[in-house]
Amino acid sequence: MLKDQQYLRIPGPTPVPPSVQRAMAQPMVGHRASETAELIRRIRPGLKKVFGTEQDVMIFAGSGTSGLEAAVVNTVGEGDEVIVAVTGAFGRRFVKILDAYGVTVHEIETEWGQSVSPEEIRGALRKNPETKAVFATFCETSTGVLNPVAELAQAVRDESDALFIVDGVSCIGGVESKMDEWGIDILVTGSQKAMMLPGGLMFAACSDRAWKVIEENTRRGFYLDFTKYRDNLKKDSTPFTPATSLLYGLEQAIRLIEEEGFGEVISRHELMKDMTRAAFKALGIPLLANDEDASPTVTAVRPDGFDAAKLRKVLKEEFNLIVAGGQEHLKDAIFRIGHMGYASPGDVLQTLAMIEIGIRKAGQEIELGKGVAAAQQIYLGKGDPQ
Amino acid sequence: MLKDQQYLRIPGPTPVPPSVQRAMAQPMVGHRASETAELIRRIRPGLKKVFGTEQDVMIFAGSGTSGLEAAVVNTVGEGDEVIVAVTGAFGRRFVKILDAYGVTVHEIETEWGQSVSPEEIRGALRKNPETKAVFATFCETSTGVLNPVAELAQAVRDESDALFIVDGVSCIGGVESKMDEWGIDILVTGSQKAMMLPGGLMFAACSDRAWKVIEENTRRGFYLDFTKYRDNLKKDSTPFTPATSLLYGLEQAIRLIEEEGFGEVISRHELMKDMTRAAFKALGIPLLANDEDASPTVTAVRPDGFDAAKLRKVLKEEFNLIVAGGQEHLKDAIFRIGHMGYASPGDVLQTLAMIEIGIRKAGQEIELGKGVAAAQQIYLGKGDPQ
Secondary structure, eight states, rough: OOOTOOOOSSSSSSOHHHHHHHHHTOOOOOOOOOOHHHHHHHHHHHHHHTTSSSSEEEEEESSSHHHHHHHHHTTTTTOOEEEEESSOOOHHHHHHHHTTOOEEEEEEOOOOOOOOHHHHHHHHHHHHHTTOOEEESSSTTTTEOOOOOOHHHHHHHHOOOOEEEEOOOOTBBBBOOHHHHHSSSSSEEESSTTSSOOOOOOEEOHHHHHHHHHOOOSSSTTTTTTHHHHHHHHHHHHHHOOOHHHHHHHHHHHHHHHOHHHHHHHHHHHHHHHHHHHHHHHTOBSSSSSSBBBOOSEEEOOOSSSSSSHHHHHHHHHHHHOOOEEGGTTTTTEEEOOOOOOOOOOOOHHHHHHHHHHHHHHHHHOTTTTTHHHHHHHHHHTSSOO | OOOOOOOSSSSOOOOOOOOHHHHHTSSOOTSSSSHHHHHHHHHHHHHHHHHHOOOOOOOSSSSSSHHHHHHHHHOOOOTTEEEEEESSSSHHHHHHHHHHHTTTTEEEOOTOOOOOOHHHHHHHHHHOOTEEEEEESSEEETEOOOOOOHHHHHHHHEEEEOOEEOTTTBBBBTTOOOHHHHHHHHEEHHHESSSSSSSSSSEEEOOOHHHHHHOOOOOOSSOOOHHHHHHHEHHHHHHSSOOOOHHHHHHHHHHHHHHHHHHHHHHHHHHHHHHHHHHHHHHHHHBSSSSBBSSSSEEEEEOOOHHHHHHHHHHHHHHEEOOEEEOGTTTTTTTTEOSSSSHHHHHHHHHHHHHHHHHHHOOOOOOOTTHHHHHHHHHHHTSSOO
């Protein structure tokens, strides 16, 4: 096999565009120098659009999990009651963080592959009227489910004064997000998914309602204290040493999104999802999530005619194509294809064509080209009325 | 469309592997410093294998055309008689260079898309017994034809004492080459094709027979004088300023070839050719060259149901997929797909899947997925007896 070549189609980290790589090769500048302040000033407006907020979007050196922890530590503490919608491994992570801080958690658990419904949120809030915050995952990376956060936000507002806190890690930048309009109180995400960057940056924004709660909270930790980042950001600065090269990359990533147009970016992700799903349907291979719940950024496939782990091994050996397995109890039962960020419909066609070969080598007698053809058909019909 | 993404599938320049890009980012060193001498020393053995020669392979800062001119100016001059096999635009280029030096040229011209035969070479040599050199193109980039240089070399040897001089630009590094065994006297190539580098380097090797002729020639020009490069190379040096960053890239490109194994590299190119050709046959779209003449590095397609220029436009607009048009009288009659160097069977599948969509958009009602399926079938059958 040709060395030095890898097709990275996991749901993050995702491939980094060449121009972002070049931007990150910028020689270091002092993080308190005017260059860094100017860089942060240039970045600020673009992140607001991606989040769908008029609030400033804060930038942290940290992973997505640091964002989940920040959302917890800034808003709730020992003895507080919260609701967590657990639709997979990343909903579960919220619970683990909350447990670490002694917060009382009421879980809404769905079967993996299904979204949580606004009715479930309403029910849980009625049952637990002391709830201070509701935590949800926008795209549940472990199952490829996109939870209906707009409707969930509405349910929280209708039933309570609780904050609505959303983990947007594996979709923000690739899906529509209207944080202010929908009524999300805290939205956090990471850099290594639809934002087309390596891991290392975390972004977070808070509503006015959230800021009130945060300011009244006297135990906000230290490194992840949102008020420090907010106050510094007003001066185009960061409270602690920033990941400067990633900021240069971020500037270019935002430029790429703006050059394409954010509406186009969202359509491209929808198209990639539709192409991917159409292919597996044509091949008769089950998808984990149904159409209504499916995320535009990652697709989970649950084969019944071959072994998912075998397929992944074959794809790596034959093509150096990397797709993800499942997590926890779905570890070897599913495989997951990332199609977000620096990924195109052409990349989806390629991934599918390689996977068809992989499926044959993994032992299922599919008709070659049939999945690709279905995806091509979706591409040709894009923009047509459904 | 996603910006910053391009699928470069022309027959050169070809995509450059990331590790080669990184190698070229090496900070400058003095070209007379020990680092450069050590670099050249490390590079020398690898190029010999790719050429299939025990002779030293000289390295020039120059394009492929500088290689053709070097082969001319070092061996023949005004009034000398030569034979040129013209199978396309690059055979024609030899004629233009020879004309510029006042050399008398006897042309063997084939229809574009066909190779030249050993019989034609034999006939021309019998007709022109004063011939000092026979010039041929290994892969004729303009038509995707691989001329049978082993047999042509044999024909030249059988019939004359003429030198046999070969332009290997668009295939060396991707096809088997046995310069010494076959009896090629001068072989030249460029860096931007199967060698996986940007343009800017030219490589050349000469047989002992050729060196005798070159040493007796008193008009070898200056910059392209082979003896200067040979004498300097013995000291791991170059007569003039080398393209240092490209040399660092070359070292890594050779490493990639060696890690994959040169035999594997050759098989991969054969496979990519077979996959590409099978796809167009399945779709019922004519190929310019027949199976026996087809090059493993570039395929020329001559559509009869849609406009080749329209297809190229659509592919660029839809996917930023770049395939080449034809040259001279075949300009808009054919399109050419490069599949050499840093290109894999997975890339071929992707190119074909995008082209199928392009063909539909260019107006021919092909069955989607049919070409991809044929290519997948070839992939699955690789290694099987034919």
